[in-house]
Amino acid sequence: MxxxxxxxxxxxxxxxxxxxxxxxxxxxxxxxxxxxxxxxxxxxxxxxxxxxxxxxxxxxxxxxxxxxxxxxxxxxxxxxxxxxxxxxxxxxxxxxxxxxxxxxxxxxxxxxxxxxxxxxxxxxxxxxxxxxxxxLAPSIKIHGAMTSVYGLGILIVGKSAIGKSECALELVKRGHKLIADDIINIRKCFGQTLVGSSVEITKNLIEVRGIGIINIKDLFGIGTILDESLIELVIRLEEWDPLKKYERLGINEYYTEFLSVKVPEITIPVVPGRNIAGIVETASLNQRLKSKGYSAVRDLRDRLQKEINRNSL
CATH class of the missing domain: 3.40.1390.20 (HprK N-terminal domain-like)
Structure with missing residues (x-):
């Protein structure tokens, strides 16, 4: 407690x-x-x-x-x-x-x-x-990276060396904000709300393999960091598995759970040359649309139904 x-x-x-x-x-x-x-x-x-x-x-x-x-x-x-x-x-x-x-x-x-x-x-x-x-909120600490992308708090998780920090760095270079890297402190606040923040010792810092520790605030300015944010989407990075069937249409909804609170989760397979930061940006915008009630899958289904109805006349 x-x-x-x-x-x-x-x-x-x-x-x-x-x-x-x-x-x-x-x-x-x-x-x-x-x-x-x-x-x-x-x-x-x-x-x-x-x-x-x-x-x-x-x-x-x-x-x-x-x-x-x-x-x-x-x-x-x-x-x-x-x-x-x-x-x-x-x-x-x-x-x-x-x-x-x-x-x-x-x-x-x-x-x-x-x-x-x-x-x-x-x-x-x-x-x-x-x-x-x-x-006094219940809290846990996990390994990952956290950014605010288009105002949406995104927690990036995955195995060591999968590219979490590099993805966060690229997002900062694209104008988004860093919240934390390596160790993420997650607090359960106000009922069913999760808030992510950095631990003090690694605040504003990112570890980039091949370069070492860099200070985002000093390199890119104070406008590129946030102290904390709601956790509204989890991005799970994993190595591409050719035998695994990845989501193609987005019909199914997946969630991960922290402190008994469920958060939407998307798994992104990582292969050389894939623009992970760009995919994360798109996922953030898409999640914001979903939160407002829009579904691209439903939109596609409606279009197909209209086309079927038109051809059946």
Missing amino acids: STIDVNTLLEEKSEDFKLELLSGNGGLGRKITVSDINRPGLALIGFFEHFPYERIQIIGTSEYAYLKHLDYDVQVKMLNEIFSHKNAVCCILTKGLESTDAMMKVFTDLGIPLLRTELSFSSFIGDLIYYLDGK
Whole structure:
């Protein structure tokens, strides 16, 4: 299971989210395990059934106004009941709200981080959940190359030395964008969506046999790279097998599966002299047409049926 700690949240997003640490710096190592958040309104009045202690707790203007209405000792009691749980993570005040004396005591004593953002609840919550979804999403790493061709995220896979990196390089030279080469990090985000990205150590780099490692960003410019993209088509490169029957009409649909999510797959046989990059470009455009409901096979079938009907008259 993927996790991050509160310190990582602060290091990566304190500027974007306008976050500051008010108290509980000893608990910055506490693990965030879920992307859902919680507003502890019911808990503040003493209702704890099914309370999600493992979530980040967000205190907005409504919860804050109720807390301020309580006596100091009652505030301490209620906050202790919420945040003394072993799975407690942290608490975030929104809209630049000032911490109460009771908050400072409880979060300091418990070692639970108390953070504050200048953003309103509605402005902050969507960005926070989006960030946590990306960080905590199930992920795997595979060998391959990934490019964005005409805006479509294409994952190129196949055996070692089949030409994945060379294909990606040629696509970059044709004006498309590199996402990753060699090791592809695949995350399952937002239900049934796969996102591919590079691992940090090989970011912007391609290994070309005979030349070595090249930096795509330095050679071709920053406009030729993307940090990540949806995986919308898998291209499988394999050596030409004269005994194998390859798809000729495109009648059958094939898929491959990552993290229980199916993605359309096309197998391209590789022989010397074949323009693989050009075929990948065509496959990308064809997949975009398919996603809009167009089928060349259906179009051909309709034309043949019209011709049969015309000749039968």
